[in-house]
Amino acid sequence: MTSRYDVIVIGAGHNGLVNAAYLARAGLKVLVLEQREIVGGATVTEELFPGYKYSVFSYVVSILRPEIIQDLELPRHGLTLLPLPSTLTPLPNGDYLYRDDDHYHTLREIGRHSPHDAEAYEEYGHAMYFMAKAIKPILRMVPSDPSSLDPRELKRLADLGSHFLGIGEDNLHTLIKLMTMSSADFLDEWFDTEPLKATMAASGIIGTFMGPRSPGTAYVLLHHYMGEIDGVYRAWGFAKGGTGGLAEAIASSARSFGAEIRTDSPVVAVVTRGNKATGVALEDGTELNAKRVVSSLDPRRTFLDLVPADLLPSEFVADIQRFRFRGSSGKVNLALDAAPEFTCWPGNGPHLRGAISISPSIDYLERAYDQAKYGEFSHRPFIDIVIPSMIDPDMAPPGKHVMSCFVQYAPYELAEGDWETRREEFGDAVIDTLSEYIPNLKDILLHRQVLTPLDIERITGLSEGNIFQGELDLSQLFFLRPAAGYANYRTPIRGYYQCGSGTHPGGGITGAPGRLAALEILRDLGL
Amino acid sequence: MPIPTPFHSRTSELNQTKEWREWSGYWSAATYQHTHEREYFAIRNSAALIDVSPLFKYDIVGPQAAAVVDRIVPRDITRCRIGQILYSPWCDDDGKVVDDGTVWRLAEDRFRVTAADASLRWFQDCGAGFEAEVVDVSHSIAALALQGPNARKILLELGGAEGLIDLPYYHLTQGEIGGAAVTITRTGYTGDLGYELWMDSADALEVWDRIVLAGADYGLLPAGLAALDVARIEAGLLLIEVDYISSLKALTESRKSSPFELGLGWTVALDAGEFVGRRALLDQAARGSEWSLVGLEVAWSDLDRLYAAFDLAPQVAGRASRDPAPVYVGQRQIGQATSMTFSPMLKTYLALATLERGYADLGQTVELEMTVEYQRTRVPARVSRKPFYDPPHKRS
Ligand SMILES: Cc1cc2nc3c(=O)[nH]c(=O)nc-3n(C[C@H](O)[C@H](O)[C@H](O)COP(=O)(O)OP(=O)(O)OC[C@H]3O[C@@H](n4cnc5c(N)ncnc54)[C@H](O)[C@@H]3O)c2cc1C
Numbered sequence: 008m009t010s011r012y013d014v015i016v017i018g019a020g021h022n023g024l025v026n027a028a029y030l031a032r033a034g035l036k037v038l039v040l041e042q043r044e045i046v047g048g049a050t051v052t053e054e055l056f057p058g059y060k061y062s063v064f065s066y067v068v069s070i071l072r073p074e075i076i077q078d079l080e081l082p083r084h085g086l087t088l089l090p091l092p093s094t095l096t097p098l099p100n101g102d103y104l105y106r107d108d109d110h111y112h113t114l115r116e117i118g119r120h121s122p123h124d125a126e127a128y129e130e131y132g133h134a135m136y137f138m139a140k141a142i143k144p145i146l147r148m149v150p151s152d153p154s155s156l157d158p159r160e161l162k163r164l165a166d167l168g169s170h171f172l173g174i175g176e177d178n179l180h181t182l183i184k185l186m187t188m189s190s191a192d193f194l195d196e197w198f199d200t201e202p203l204k205a206t207m208a209a210s211g212i213i214g215t216f217m218g219p220r221s222p223g224t225a226y227v228l229l230h231h232y233m234g235e236i237d238g239v240y241r242a243w244g245f246a247k248g249g250t251g252g253l254a255e256a257i258a259s260s261a262r263s264f265g266a267e268i269r270t271d272s273p274v275v276a277v278v279t280r281g282n283k284a285t286g287v288a289l290e291d292g293t294e295l296n297a298k299r300v301v302s303s304l305d306p307r308r309t310f311l312d313l314v315p316a317d318l319l320p321s322e323f324v325a326d327i328q329r330f331r332f333r334g335s336s337g338k339v340n341l342a343l344d345a346a347p348e349f350t351c352w353p354g355n356g357p358h359l360r361g362a363i364s365i366s367p368s369i370d371y372l373e374r375a376y377d378q379a380k381y382g383e384f385s386h387r388p389f390i391d392i393v394i395p396s397m398i399d400p401d402m403a404p405p406g407k408h409v410m411s412c413f414v415q416y417a418p419y420e421l422a423e424g425d426w427e428t429r430r431e432e433f434g435d436a437v438i439d440t441l442s443e444y445i446p447n448l449k450d451i452l453l454h455r456q457v458l459t460p461l462d463i464e465r466i467t468g469l470s471e472g473n474i475f476q477g478e479l480d481l482s483q484l485f486f487l488r489p490a491a492g493y494a495n496y497r498t499p500i501r502g503y504y505q506c507g508s509g510t511h512p513g514g515g516i517t518g519a520p521g522r523l524a525a526l527e528i529l530r531d532l533g534l
Numbered sequence: 535m536p537i538p539t540p541f542h543s544r545t546s547e548l549n550q551t552k553e554w555r556e557w558s559g560y561w562s563a564a565t566y567q568h569t570h571e572r573e574y575f576a577i578r579n580s581a582a583l584i585d586v587s588p589l590f591k592y593d594i595v596g597p598q599a600a601a602v603v604d605r606i607v608p609r610d611i612t613r614c615r616i617g618q619i620l621y622s623p624w625c626d627d628d629g630k631v632v633d634d635g636t637v638w639r640l641a642e643d644r645f646r647v648t649a650a651d652a653s654l655r656w657f658q659d660c661g662a663g664f665e666a667e668v669v670d671v672s673h674s675i676a677a678l679a680l681q682g683p684n685a686r687k688i689l690l691e692l693g694g695a696e697g698l699i700d701l702p703y704y705h706l707t708q709g710e711i712g713g714a715a716v717t718i719t720r721t722g723y724t725g726d727l728g729y730e731l732w733m734d735s736a737d738a739l740e741v742w743d744r745i746v747l748a749g750a751d752y753g754l755l756p757a758g759l760a761a762l763d764v765a766r767i768e769a770g771l772l773l774i775e776v777d778y779i780s781s782l783k784a785l786t787e788s789r790k791s792s793p794f795e796l797g798l799g800w801t802v803a804l805d806a807g808e809f810v811g812r813r814a815l816l817d818q819a820a821r822g823s824e825w826s827l828v829g830l831e832v833a834w835s836d837l838d839r840l841y842a843a844f845d846l847a848p849q850v851a852g853r854a855s856r857d858p859a860p861v862y863v864g865q866r867q868i869g870q871a872t873s874m875t876f877s878p879m880l881k882t883y884l885a886l887a888t889l890e891r892g893y894a895d896l897g898q899t900v901e902l903e904m905t906v907e908y909q910r911t912r913v914p915a916r917v918s919r920k921p922f923y924d925p926p927h928k929r930s
Contacts (some may be wrong), residue, residue, distance in 0.1 A: 087579065239876045
């Protein structure tokens with residue numbers, strides 16, 4: 008039987024779409040199958056309250072790869088990345104810490120809290136430039152398998168080694184610290200100011216089931232700087248139209264190259280013959296053939312749900328079973344009748360057009376984590392806020408606002424009760440926490456959407472609601488993502504590939520896994 | 535010393551950077567905020583308010599006004615209906631461009647022409663012997679550009695203008711804002727949806743305040759020249775004295791350009807009657823022009839590579855540059871780039887360049903000189919379509 012498609016991509020999250028676009032661009036006949044009625048996965052915008060558009064899950068584009076923007080001509084397909092130049096950390100005592108792209112203003116602001124930290128801040132930025140520059144090429148590399156004797160793998164490993172040896176001894180030391188230390192310890196070496204340390208450390212815990220004092224969290228601090236070093240390029244920011252705007256742009260690009268995208272098409276199994284993937288089966292019983300199948304779902308779904316276990320080596324199955332998801336975050340989206348009024352900074356100012364972080368101190372974050380460790384959501388959580396309508400007025404009716412609140416911690420498994428019955432209680436904890444800083448919040452609240460890890464899992468398929476398709480810690484990164492020997496986007500099944508955030512270089516809106524996987528598939532095809 | 539525009543009391547209050555440029559002898563804000571980036575994105579994403587009062591404006595009035603305008607510009611003015619606006623350059627007798635601007639037909643016998651340079655004498659000379667008068671209204675009329683995808687919504691909020699909702703691109707209507715009579719033209723220098731509002735200088739502040747109030751919920755920001763410069767390059771719009779030199783000011787013949795050489799051949803109606811420079815342009819049209827003003831695009835990946843050779847991440851200025859740079863093919867210099875900017879919308883580096891005709895075809899690869907770490911280097915660039923950025927809402 009001949010296949011109508013060269014490749015079927017399962018899942019139209021941003022990585023699946025990037026993957027499909029690259030494959031179609033190379034001339035392949037590509038079909039993308041998405042379970043939901045819209046594309047985007049964790050990058051979707053939905054109007055859940057009339058006139059108010061929520062960036063439902065992800066809310067800022069972190070480090071979308073420039074090569075993808077260029078190759079897929081995303082600006083031509085409507086991608087607009089708007090700057091998000093400031094971070095406000097409101098404090099319980101009515102003060103605040105504010106940083107933005109006005110360098111000296113930021114230094115004065117930090118200096119208000121600690122003159123020492125203002126100077127350290129500059130040095131820190133300088134050091135991080137080198138770290139980010141050292142790490143950046145890894146985002147473009149296919150992970151090598153250190154145990155392999157394949158010359159291609161060895162060459163990759165050697166390249167990697169020489170790359171790191173080339174960064175200089177001092178930088179190498181800092182890098183090793185970043186890889187092994189907790190973000191709190193790492194930042195303690197530089198700063199005293201609690202809100203500064205906590206807000207920076209917060210970027211190291213997003214999406215993980217770790218606290219700021221857990222070793223290994225320092226590495227994620229770098230992600231922020233990776234977006235930063237390209238200066239005017241601004242690979243990070245707020246996507247016009249919400250992150251769904253980004254997904255639409257990639258989908259439009261994929262279609263322009265000839266890819267077909269079908270929504271409302273859940274895949275229930277990958278069809279195999281012998282040890283080869285030959286197509287997929289849909290929920291409604293339809294079977295579709297393709298020469299190759301790519302899964303953009305997380306490793307658990309890709310391997311444990313969609314393919315028969317007997318086709319996979321048992322140690323590999325064990326690795327995937329051990330792959331940690333442990334969702335730790337929730338999301339609360341709000342529709343507001345007016346602009347929120349902060350006690351620390353009343354009125355409508357530049358502080359509302361950037362990120363707002365409820366992270367007054369390291370202890371605050373660690374306490375939030377403590378509750379989660381024992382199976383309870385944080386009653387005073389870390390909250391990462393943006394007000395999309397302040398940046399893109401089209402997100403809400405004129406003068407009205409939407410507010411996106413990323414919340415941590417919310418463990419997937421609750422010790423007491425379950426998420427079905429405790430969802431609104433969780434929502435209340437978020438609103439109560441916010442109200443301590445925004446007294447008018449309850450008065451202007453028109454609608455709220457509360458998403459627990461369970462909701463995230465149910466809607467997007469992200470196992471246990473882990474936002475990155477599996478934790479980003481060293482034991483699950485690079486050549487171990489998702490499992491040793493299978494970090495190069497291939498799988499034990501011939502013709503079956505993986506391209507989601509569960510593969511290198513991991514989660515966040517980068518598109519990198521989707522692209523690298525496409526390049527490997529094209530290489531296998533000799534294209 | 536520059537003098538204030540009619541909006542100065544507002545713009546100076548808002549200009550946090552105190553950074554001004556001189557524009558035709560007026561104070562003109564370069565950036566209101568510490569970076570022009572927000573102002574730029576207001577143009578592209580919401581709406582921006584730009585004080586464009588320093589533009590020169592002339593009314594040409596009288597029974598033979600149309601004939602005068604037809605003599606000045608190479609476009610066919612007989613086709614310009616009342617309420618319509620044409621963009622046009624105008625030339626000297628040798629067919630070399632003097633200036634460019636917009637020509638509006640306000641009535642059968644009444645036109646307005648906007649110009650970058652003082653043009654009263656030139657227009658009067660062109661109109662000598664005709665039954666029409668050229669009046670300089672530059673100082674008595676204040677002008678604001680309201681540009682960006684939300685510009686229409688803001689104007690509608692203000693009400694007071696008929697036919698605004700479907701006012702076509704390059705057309706005008708009369709309206710009223712806060713009791714002041716305002717001429718609204720659907721024009722601008724950004725390549726986005728946008729309008730320009732023209733009013734008596736005495737009404738300037740009232741109109742400004744009303745617009746700012748109406749725009750508050752639509753993301754309206756005042757924008758300065760730094761943001762405008764990026765937008766106009768993305769829109770592929772030329773700037774006099776930067777991308778070309780007025781033939782009245784050029785110090786050498788080679789600095790003068792014909793409309794054909796500036797990519798403005800489409801404005802030249804050679805068979806629609808006499809106009810200044812027609813004979814020379816007929817000649818040129820037959821010979822073909824030597825130069826061509828084109829768009830160049832430098833891919834980010836090439837900049838990345840260029841800087842990586844110096845062990846640096848790309849360090850590209852956020853602002854537009856007007857420092858000309860040579861363009862090469864092999865060892866030969868085949869032209870120069872005159873305006874350059876990184877495009878925050880397109881994520882590529884753009885330039886407007888004048889190249890030898892043989893190298894000006896779309897897709898042609900050339901090399902643009904760039905200085906990195908004090909060294910002159912070259913980066914590949916491709917001749918691209920202008921406007922680089924051309925959103926559908928510009929015309930819709
Ligand atoms: C609440 C939340 C907030 C986040 N915030 C940010 C942020 O601000 N910045 C950032 O950079 N990153 C953020 N992330 C992470 C980032 O969004 C993800 O890492 C990334 O979008 C994942 O993309 P993906 O394509 O790999 O997978 P997904 O987006 O998970 O895509 C998988 C797709 O497959 C579909 N699917 C699942 N099962 C099937 C099936 N059986 N058949 C067919 N289709 C199926 C799903 O519907 C989905 O569309 C956030 C994530 C979440 C959940």
